[in-house]
Amino acid sequence: MRRVLIIIVPYLWLLALFLIPFAIVLKISLSDVAMARPPYLPQFSWEDGLGAFLSQLDFENFTFLTTDDLYWKAYLSSLQIAATSTLLTLLVGYPIAYAMARAPDEWRATLMMLVILPFWTSFLIRVYSWMGILSQEGYLNQLLLGLGVISEPLIILNTKVAVYIGIVYTYIPFMILPIYAALHRLDSSLIEAAEDLGCSRAKAFWLVTVPLSRNGIIAGCFLVFIPTLGEFVIPSLLGGSGTLMIGKVLWEEFFNNRGWPIASAVAVVLVLILIIPIVLFQQNQQKQNEAQS
Amino acid sequence: MPENVFAPWTDPGAEPLIRFRNVTKRFGDFTAVRDLTLDIYEHEFFALLGPSGCGKTTMMRMLAGFETPSSGHIELAGQNIVPVPPNKRAVNMMFQSYALFPHLNVWDNIAFGLKRDGMPKDALRERVAEMLKLTHLERFARRKPHQISGGQRQRVALARSLAKAPKLLLLDEPMGALDKKLRQETQFELMDIQEKTGTTFVIVTHDQEEAMTVASRVAVMDEGELIQVATPSAIYEAPNCVYVADFIGDVNIIEGAAHRASEKHYTLHWADGQAPLVAASEMTFSPAQKAFLAIRPEKVLVTADRPADAENAIQGRIHDIAYLGNISTYHVEVAGGRLLKAQTANTRRIENRGFTWENRVWLSWDATAGVLLER
Numbered sequence: 112m113r114r115v116l117i118i119i120v121p122y123l124w125l126l127a128l129f130l131i132p133f134a135i136v137l138k139i140s141l142s143d144v145a146m147a148r149p150p151y152l153p154q155f156s157w158e159d160g161l162g163a164f165l166s167q168l169d170f171e172n173f174t175f176l177t178t179d180d181l182y183w184k185a186y187l188s189s190l191q192i193a194a195t196s197t198l199l200t201l202l203v204g205y206p207i208a209y210a211m212a213r214a215p216d217e218w219r220a221t222l223m224m225l226v227i228l229p230f231w232t233s234f235l236i237r238v239y240s241w242m243g244i245l246s247q248e249g250y251l252n253q254l255l256l257g258l259g260v261i262s263e264p265l266i267i268l269n270t271k272v273a274v275y276i277g278i279v280y281t282y283i284p285f286m287i288l289p290i291y292a293a294l295h296r297l298d299s300s301l302i303e304a305a306e307d308l309g310c311s312r313a314k315a316f317w318l319v320t321v322p323l324s325r326n327g328i329i330a331g332c333f334l335v336f337i338p339t340l341g342e343f344v345i346p347s348l349l350g351g352s353g354t355l356m357i358g359k360v361l362w363e364e365f366f367n368n369r370g371w372p373i374a375s376a377v378a379v380v381l382v383l384i385l386i387i388p389i390v391l392f393q394q395n396q397q398k399q400n401e402a403q404s
Numbered sequence: 405m406p407e408n409v410f411a412p413w414t415d416p417g418a419e420p421l422i423r424f425r426n427v428t429k430r431f432g433d434f435t436a437v438r439d440l441t442l443d444i445y446e447h448e449f450f451a452l453l454g455p456s457g458c459g460k461t462t463m464m465r466m467l468a469g470f471e472t473p474s475s476g477h478i479e480l481a482g483q484n485i486v487p488v489p490p491n492k493r494a495v496n497m498m499f500q501s502y503a504l505f506p507h508l509n510v511w512d513n514i515a516f517g518l519k520r521d522g523m524p525k526d527a528l529r530e531r532v533a534e535m536l537k538l539t540h541l542e543r544f545a546r547r548k549p550h551q552i553s554g555g556q557r558q559r560v561a562l563a564r565s566l567a568k569a570p571k572l573l574l575l576d577e578p579m580g581a582l583d584k585k586l587r588q589e590t591q592f593e594l595m596d597i598q599e600k601t602g603t604t605f606v607i608v609t610h611d612q613e614e615a616m617t618v619a620s621r622v623a624v625m626d627e628g629e630l631i632q633v634a635t636p637s638a639i640y641e642a643p644n645c646v647y648v649a650d651f652i653g654d655v656n657i658i659e660g661a662a663h664r665a666s667e668k669h670y671t672l673h674w675a676d677g678q679a680p681l682v683a684a685s686e687m688t689f690s691p692a693q694k695a696f697l698a699i700r701p702e703k704v705l706v707t708a709d710r711p712a713d714a715e716n717a718i719q720g721r722i723h724d725i726a727y728l729g730n731i732s733t734y735h736v737e738v739a740g741g742r743l744l745k746a747q748t749a750n751t752r753r754i755e756n757r758g759f760t761w762e763n764r765v766w767l768s769w770d771a772t773a774g775v776l777l778e779r
Contacts, residue, residue, distance in 0.1 A: 303470055304503035306490045308517030308568070318516075322507045 140375035141168035150369050172376035182377065188355040193339040196278040200335045201328065203279055204286035212294035226284050238277055238348050245273050269351025277345040286331035293327030326399045333392035341381055357381055410620060412445035421446040421572065421604050427476035429462050436462040438628040449598050449605045451615035454625035460608045464574050467606065468497045481571060496570040500577040502561035504549040510560050511545040517568045535563040538597060555586050566601060575607040579614060591617045612652045624648050645779050649698040656744045662695035662776065670776055672697050675739040681716045685776040699774035704746035706734055706759065707766045714768035722763045736767055
């Protein structure tokens with residue numbers, strides 16, 4: 112009985128906070144726009160019964176998504192931006208994680224703190240401050256102009272570059288922490304053994320360190336890729352009108368057009384796209400757990 | 405000395421494979437190895453023995469190239485190897501933790517070093533097969549390290565470090581993780597492999613029994629210095645100081661004042677009112693110099709009556725008996741409350757054993773049974 116209770120609690124949690132909201136969104140995506148409050152029909156009523164209610168639901172909104180190329184372009188562009196920024200985050204995050212794992216013991220807690228510290232301020236404020244850094248009159252341009260590196264200000268804000276900077280900055284802890292965990296566990300005698308058997312330092316890194324931190328790399332990449340795909344705040348604040356991302360399209364559909372059903376359809380498709388990497392991620396985690404036990 | 409005995413260290417013309425020359429290694433203000441000079445010869449199975457922190461592992465890591473001496477130099481086959489990085493040395497190491505690559509299977513682990521040398525595929529396959537056969541691992545070639553037992557992992561580590569046919573193989577506590585029974589089997593296997601391959605082995609261990617079993621010579625270390633370097637039997641029978649005598653096996657140490665009795669004999673006055681002990685010694689002691697008689701328990705005879713022809717005999721009372729199956733150790737209290745250990749083989753069944761607690765017995769031994777030591 113106690114075991115059942117223990118299992119039931121997380122499932123109730125999942126039901127209340129994920130499945131029910133998702134069912135509501137799914138229902139809205141199958142409804143029609145209406146000048147009403149809430150702005151869609153049908154609404155369930157006891158007098159008409161369940162049959163009448165269900166008969167009014169259809170897949171019209173999903174077919175609409177395929178007719179306007181804005182949507183699939185937005186999905187594609189989101190996938191591309193998420194993939195590129197995941198790669199960039201990996202390239203920046205790996206050396207940091209490596210340095211942390213190799214740092215003297217007494218430094219590690221401090222370094223870990225520095226990685227986590229930005230979470231203590233609001234995410235929104237941190238993205239806003241990047242606007243102050245990247246804008247044409249921003250600190251970065253002032254610095255570069257002052258140093259004489261450039262003669263006229265760079266245009267970074269409201270470009271994809273700014274979005275990449277924002278994403279890499281925001282999500283880098285999610286990349287660093289799992290890679291650090293993998294590298295931290297790595298027995299340094301393995302590197303010595305590789306050198307002893309004829310590897311140079313660089314070769315030992317490629318043949319031993321990288322393969323043995325593979326699970327950390329995969330976990331980090333998913334942890335960055337999955338939230339980035341639906342990212343809304345960063346592209347809308349730093350990316351300007353030129354950056355097309357599905358999160359932004361969804362937001363505009365929902366708030367600007369009051370097109371709740373279409374917005375819900377966009378969200379449902381996004382969830383379906385995300386299920387693939389999430390399942391892959393779960394499999395990776397499970398494999399890792401099995402390998403450890 | 406018969407010709408087939410392997411003892412290059414007695415031959416002044418022999419070229420050592422490894423020469424440590426005044427090697428010192430400091431870590432900050434801690435001196436791990438102090439001005440150490442040592443020769444190790446080809447085909448030797450050389451053991452560095454000592455308690456943890458004595459500098460034996462540092463010696464090995466300097467041979468492998470993971471540590472650089474603070475001063476002095478190390479030669480391998482006549483060449484100074486101090487500036488040579490570990491991946492360019494004809495030296496391989498078997499790590500205490502085995503350091504098997506967990507992402508590679510047994511076959512790939514063994515092939516790892518050969519691949520780095522760019523060995524042609526066919527030769528490589530042949531060499532790996534040979535190593536698998538040598539270590540009886542053929543059936544496990546496709547397994548990952550976590551899918552095999554501790555003893556098998558140990559053999560993979562050995563095969564991997566031998567695969568490149570190094571001039572010198574270093575073994576860092578190679579049997580530390582094995583249980584006692586497996587350790588004993590493996591020790592003999594290791595000796596066989598060393599003989600078959602003709603490789604020079606240097607083993608680091610804190611287990612004196614292991615060092616005695618496998619090694620052609622043993623170096624006993626303490627606090628960064630070599631205390632004694634000799635064959636296992638010489639170390640056991642003729643330790644050069646109390647530290648070595650005490651570290652290797654069981655020993656009774658009797659302290660006293662030495663007086664010359666004849667050219668090669670001394671008497672040791674060890675307790676008031678007791679007859680002095682007689683001991684043969686090649687060393688020279690000044691009159692009444694403080695000396696220590698080291699005598700192994702198995703060389704002490706336990707009898708009910710004083711043996712007529714005994715050169716040394718002390719009467720005492722049995723304080724404790726440790727029954728170990730094949731042998732029994734008697735703790736006998738003698739003059740001044742001192743406990744002496746005496747060991748006898750249990751050739752008779754337990755019910756026929758002659759002595760029990762509180763019995764008064766005589767301990768006796770020959771003048772040549774013990775060693776008289778200065779310190």
